[in-house]
Structure formats: structure tokens, C-alpha cells
Amino acid sequence: MDNGPPRGTRDVLPDSVARREAVIAELALSYGRFGFRRIDTPSIEDINRLSWGEGGDNEKLIYRILRRGLDPVLDAGTRLADLVDLGLRYDLTVPLTRFYAGNAGKLPSPFRAMQIGSVWRAERPQKGRYRQFTQCDIDTIGEPSVLAECELLEGTLAALDAIGIDQVTVRVNDRRLLASIAGESGVADEALRSFFVTLDKLDKIGWEGVKAELAERGYPEIVAGRCEEVVGLLAGAESPDEALDRAGDLLPKLPEAVLSDLSTTFGALQRIEEASPGAVDSRLDATIVRGMGYYTGQIFEFAHPDAPSSIAGGGRYDDLIGRSLGKATPACGISIGFDRVVEMARFSPPDLGVAVLYSDDQAVAHVLEVARGLRSSGGSAALVVRRGQMRLQLESLKTDGYTSFVVVEDDSVSEARPLRD
Amino acid sequence: MDNGPPRGTRDVLPDSVARREAVIAELALSYGRFGFRRIDTPSIEDINRLSWGEGGDNEKLIYRILRRGLDPVLDAGTRLADLVDLGLRYDLTVPLTRFYAGNAGKLPSPFRAMQIGSVWRAERPQKGRYRQFTQCDIDTIGEPSVLAECELLEGTLAALDAIGIDQVTVRVNDRRLLASIAGESGVADEALRSFFVTLDKLDKIGWEGVKAELAERGYPEIVAGRCEEVVGLLAGAESPDEALDRAGDLLPKLPEAVLSDLSTTFGALQRIEEASPGAVDSRLDATIVRGMGYYTGQIFEFAHPDAPSSIAGGGRYDDLIGRSLGKATPACGISIGFDRVVEMARFSPPDLGVAVLYSDDQAVAHVLEVARGLRSSGGSAALVVRRGQMRLQLESLKTDGYTSFVVVEDDSVSEARPLRD
Secondary structure: OOOOOOOOOOOEOHHHHHHHHHHHHHHHHHHHOOOOEEOEOOOEEEHHHHOOOOOHHHHHHOOEEEOOOOOOEOOOOOEHHHHEEEEEOOOOHHHHHHHHHHHHHHOOOOEEEEEEEEEEOOOOOEOOEOOEEEEEEEEEEOOOOOHHHHHHHHHHHHHHHHOOOOOEEEEEEEHHHHHHHHHHHOOOHHHHHHHHHHHOOHHHHHHHHHHHHHHHOOOOHHHHHHHHHHHHHHHOOOOHHHHHHHHHHHOOOOOHHHHHHHHHHHHHHHHHHHHOOOOEEEEEOOOOOOOOOOOOOEEEEEEOOOOOOOOEEEEEOOOHHHHHHOOOOOEEEEEEEHHHHOOOOOOOOOOOEEEEEEOOOOOHHHHHHHHHHHHOOOOOEEEEEOOOOHHHHHHHHHHHOEEEEEEEOOOOEOOOEEOOO | OOOOOOOOOOOEOHHHHHHHHHHHHHHHHHHHOOOOEEOEOOOEEEHHHHOOOOOHHHHHHOOEEEOOOOOOEOOOOOEHHHHEEEEEOOOOHHHHHHHHHHHHHHOOOOEEEEEEEEEEOOOOOEOOEOOEEEEEEEEEEOOOOOHHHHHHHHHHHHHHHHOOOOOEEEEEEEHHHHHHHHHHHOOOHHHHHHHHHHHOOHHHHHHHHHHHHHHHOOOOHHHHHHHHHHHHHHHOOOOHHHHHHHHHHHOOOOOHHHHHHHHHHHHHHHHHHHHOOOOEEEEEOOOOOOOOOOOOOEEEEEEOOOOOOOOEEEEEOOOHHHHHHOOOOOEEEEEEEHHHHOOOOOOOOOOOEEEEEEOOOOOHHHHHHHHHHHHOOOOOEEEEEOOOOHHHHHHHHHHHOEEEEEEEOOOOEOOOEEOOO
16 A cells, blocks of 8 residues: 655655744744734635636646536536636735735735745656645735835845845846847837747757747847847846946836836845845846746846755736736735755754653553653653663664653652753 | 635635634644644545545545546546546545554654644535634554553643633543443444444434434334433443443443543543643543544543534544554544634734834835834834824724834934834
8 A cells, every 4th residue: 555645745754844844933933023924825716716827837737626516427528627616726926816805905005915835736746846835925015116125035035044044146137127128129019928938948948049939939030139138238247236227228218217126126135235244145137037927027036056946036016916906006025935945944953852761561640640740840741662772762862852851660750861962 | 806715715814824823833832742743744635545434424525636637528428536536635634644654664653743734625614614724633653552542631631721721621432332332232233333423413313313313224212222321321420430430330341441541531631630620621421422433442522611512522543544554553633623722712912013104205225224223133123104194003003013113204213102002
């Protein structure tokens, strides 16, 4: 009998749960200090809401849930889609937009939301990637100014710092800057979205691949060539400020507000760099796209030397909530890839307290009484049955995380002795 | 557009999440002091494991998940069951048995597991009952003696006490006592299971209903009559000890160990009653069955005057894990109905710290700097945009949970002033 969890998922053992819960508590505490408040939504959402066309590839990976009360044998020609009414959420942004639209009247404006929860994607299982994993998102809803971006970046960096993760590089871009580069290079407005999809693959396919994909769609090579040139000029700048100056020169149609907002963002990041030298580095990276179609302004990715891919990312999505709420509502958010950071986080294993060694021939009432006495002062005491060689058992208890032990005698108990050296 | 969560589920707003998380933290801390360690399993399980025949009515309520990669239009005669490979878990016991069977080699024996997580049941929605809800289970695996029962009861009562819930009545029964009453009354061994199913409805249908159901299955009225008589005699005892004495007299075939174990359990409960008078009361209740088929020994239900139904329950299930592990493994567990206790729990709303009032025409860098300065000493500071009458806004901030406020001036900041009276 196979006692493993479903393919692509995992069981989490006590030491790992302890680590995960401690890291979650630290992140939540740190975010809380910025005024982000935790909300919770169901794991299941209406299938039509999940399949709304903005979820990118994630929409192909939805776990679909059968309606209740269906007949056990299906009629010919039954459409699979007609059997389904719900799905497991694949991110925390779709639920957040619904939550805000449904509860806006009860929430302050701007509203700072924190979400820590599981999401499900039926991805091809591979090392280190799971079909159920944890996301940790903060979002500010109702703040139109760049204050939201600055605070989200600062909050995320503070949260990472709280779990001992520094040396973070924040790569900043703006969808409007990206659109301007595309426009100047000759990409038509209506083709912008598919251009972003292609550019998003730059990491994997390089500029040659981007050129080839654009050529397939009928764009002359010069278009991708111009993009590459502008991106290169921006990347060659010595500082974010210089990059923004160059962007101003190269992209005359780009609204001044886009550049001044980016300048404010880099200023806020600069203050954090000054406060904790070495903890964070930031730069403009005009190749960042981020997959989702819904971003409208600044976008971010957080890199770390020990992580093969981003540890966090996000951006502004001003049009998304309005679609549910029916009223224009600016929003911006950053998500930490919890499963990527949890192993990198600083963590002190829990102290399990006193191991109470007893034999299984001793009176239950007496054994319980001993443990109760040890706990009465507020500490932890776990009953452990005596087994095998004392020395080996004590070593194993020490490894498990107990700090001391007592031995239950038939009508008394030994003094507590330390297990740590 | 409907922005509500799926039917029968709910969104949880910040104040409620704060309460829920605080109660979970208290329960986890309290259970931890007894050596219970938290584990985690996926929300999804193999559909065959969930539909194993031991889940009672819950198996009819499973949210079933479609296989991936199915054709969009189905062939005639397709069986619905062939389209499904996974389901959402409806309790934490099925996952626990799989977890233990799959990881036994990495776990101590006995192993004390704590689980706090969501479960899903497609029940008819009704007030106060949700289709996604939280269970909080502790289980001891590998401890054959009544030490496990005593410790689980004590741990659960301590956890309830830690969240401010006392006046708990623990109703204790034993499946073997129940089987003995049935046998003495004339129920055949092979009919025991269906007899339990009927008896489990006693609360709703009364003894008349039990008699009618048994009559339908061909049992003469005298059978239910004898049961009612024995149950009545046990219920009429002045104390658990007297009830156990009566059971010994009335049920000569009942093994002595069943009674002595029950006596040990009541002794342990008695010690808790002595330590905290009024916090807990216990009694033998031979009408308790508990729905699941898998219980083999003592069973428990926890009642509270403010709760219309049990706030916790559990029992011993010695045969369940062996079926997955292929090796006899005793086990016992108690589950708290988290959603029932969370509203009854003691809880101090969180202190949101300083509200930093700013105007949206102020320089972002300055506003951020003020908040950063207030947080630098370790406290919380949330930016709140100035709006409407000052007096009304301050009242609302106080209601939200802020304890003080500052007002950002164009290039300075006011002194912090308290919001609480």
C-alpha cells in the first residue's frame, strides 16, 4: 500500500512545521508593524472567477472540483466544463480582489492586506516544486500614489530581514516604461500584450529567441534590435538615477510622472541601503516583465545569491479590483515565495523541555502526576517510555531537542538533569 | 457581479483572523507543553483513501477533484468515478493514518501528533456550519495503555483552559462497554455496527425511535428495552466509580481491564477537577457512540453550557493505522471543533500601535521617514491618510485598535498623543 501523499505534494514533519510556523510568525509580526492586517479566504473559488483570463499559465493548472449530486454515469456529449463549478485557488491575488470587492464597506481605505496561505497548481512535479505550496502576500488597496510601492518594498525587505535574509537585490521596472520602449521600437499598442509574453521569456531564450518569435509574428528584426539597444543603455547606467535620466532622453513620450515615481521608489530603497549597508541593493532592470497580464505600473523582483530564482515579486495592478468592484480602485502588492525563503531563514529549533522517562509497568496515575508537577511551573514536559541503553536514549533525546530529563521511580522521581553539554 | 465566497464558505476579516490566529497560537503552545508536535499534510488525498468506508456520512460529502488532461467532451457511458483521482480531506484522521504509515521510521514511538488545519465537507449550508472549517486534533500513536487517553484528556482540558474555556463536562464511554450492553441485551455480534448507527441517533429520535428502527431490522422490542434499562441504571449512579461498579454487576462478560482503565481515566479527570474546582466535570455516559466506525475503546465528548453541541471529542482507534502500515499500531486522539470554541475563547484584540496621519499632498519620502522613525524602536506604525473631521477620524482609529497617533507636518511631525482614555 502506498502511504505517500498525492504526487507532487508532501508531508511536513514536526521539525519542519516548527521552522515554517516560526518563520510565518516572524513575517506576520514584521508586516503587522507596517499596518498590514491578515485576512483569510476559502481555498476554493468559483471556477469562472479562476478562469477569467488574467491568470496566465496558472489557469491551465487549476485543480477542478466536481459539482455535487451528479449522476454516476454520464450522457454522451457531456462537456467536462459543465461538471465543474469550483476550483482550488492558484494564487492569493484572485481571492484578494474578490474579498476586497465583497467587503470594501467594512475595510479602511487604503486597506493593507496580509495573506499567508496555501495555493495549488497541477504542475509537472519536479525537485523543490510542489503542487501545494505557501504564498505570503502583502497588498495595499486604495492608495494611488507611489507611497504604496515604497511601503510594500520596505515592508517586504523588513520582513526578509526579520527572518535573517539580507543581501537582497531588488530589480525594479515599470510596465509603462516597458510599453514606451516597445512603442519607440515600433511595436503597435494592440500587440503590446503578446510582446510582453515574448519578452518575459528573455531569460530562457535570449535576444535571438525574442527576435525569432517577433519575426514569426511579422515584426522586422529591427524592432527587437531597438528594444535590445534601449534595454542595454539603461542597464549600462552606473546608478538608478542615471538609468532614469537615460530613459528620459531615450523615451521622449514617456510621462514624466513615471520617472519621478521610479525616482521616489529608488530613493526609498536607497534609505534602506543606507540604514543597513549590504542588506539590500536595487537597480532598474527593463527586462523584467512578470507573467501576469494585469500589472499597470511599477513591477518588482527580489533576487538572492543563494536562490536560483526570485524569492519575491509583485507590482501595481490598478485595473484589477475595479473589474470586480465596478469602481476604479488602485492596488499594489508583493508576494514572498514562502517555500523558497523558509529554508534560508534564521531559525532556532524549539526547546522541547523535560523528557519524563517512565516504564510501562508503572502506575499510570503516578506517571501522569510527575509530568503534571513538572508542567505546573509553566514549562514543557513530555512522557517518554524507557527503552534500550540509557546512554543511547539520552543522546537521542538531546538530538530531538529536549534540554533535561527526569526518571520516574515507582513512587517518586529523580532530580532533573540537563541533557545539553 | 457576485463577490461573495463560494456557497457555504466565508471570508475572514482582519479582527477575526487576529482572534483565530491568537487562539491557534495558545492551543499550539499548550499542546506543545505535553509533547504534542505539529505535523502538516496536503489538503488533497487520493480519492480511494478518502472513500475507504470508515468515514461514515463524511464520505458522501467529499469534494472530488478531476484528473488532469481529460478530454473536454466525454464519451457515452463514461463513469464519473473514472474522472476523479483526488479529493479534499474531510477530516484530519485519514491524513494522519497515512502520514504515520508513511513516516513511522522517522518518528518517535509513541508519537504525539498535533494537527491544526482546514477540512472540507459539501454539507447543506446552514447557520454556523461551513463547508470549509478548521479542526484541531491531538493524537498519540503507539501507546497501548490508558496513559494515552488520560494524557489526551488532560492536554485537551489544559488547552481549553489556556483559551479561557472552563465549565467543561467530559462524557466518557467505551465501545467495549457499549458492545457488552448490546450483547447482554440480545444484539448479535455481526449486527453490532448497525446497532451503533441506530443508537448514535438516540439524541434525535429517543428510545422510541431506537426501538422502532431495531424492530424494522427484526429485533423484538425487549432488546432495546434491556439496553435502555442498563443505560438508565448506569446514568443513575451518583459517581463514575459507582457507575463502573454497577457496570461490573450488570455486565458479567465485560473484561475487568475495560472497567479498570475507565477507572484510571476517571481518576485522572478527578485530579484535574481537584486542581481547578468548577473547571471540569466528568461522567460515564453509555449513550455516547460517536459516528465513526473505527473506534475500539474509550470514547469522549466534551460539552459546554454555551455550546449547543460538543466542543471536542475523540477516542481510541487501535485498528486503523495497522490497515495502512500493515502492523498493529494502537492509537487514540481528541479533536477540538475549532470554529465552535474560537468565539467562546478569551482574546485580547491586538494593539495596532501608532496611527501616522498624513495628507496625500505631502512628500512621500518625508511621510515614509516619519513612519520609519516610529518603527525604529520596535513598535508598530501604520500610515493613515487624513480625511474628514479630525475628531471623528480619531474616534474611528481608536475603535480600530490604534493606541496613539501623530500628525505628519510638512517637514516635521507632531508628538505622539494617546488615543485611549
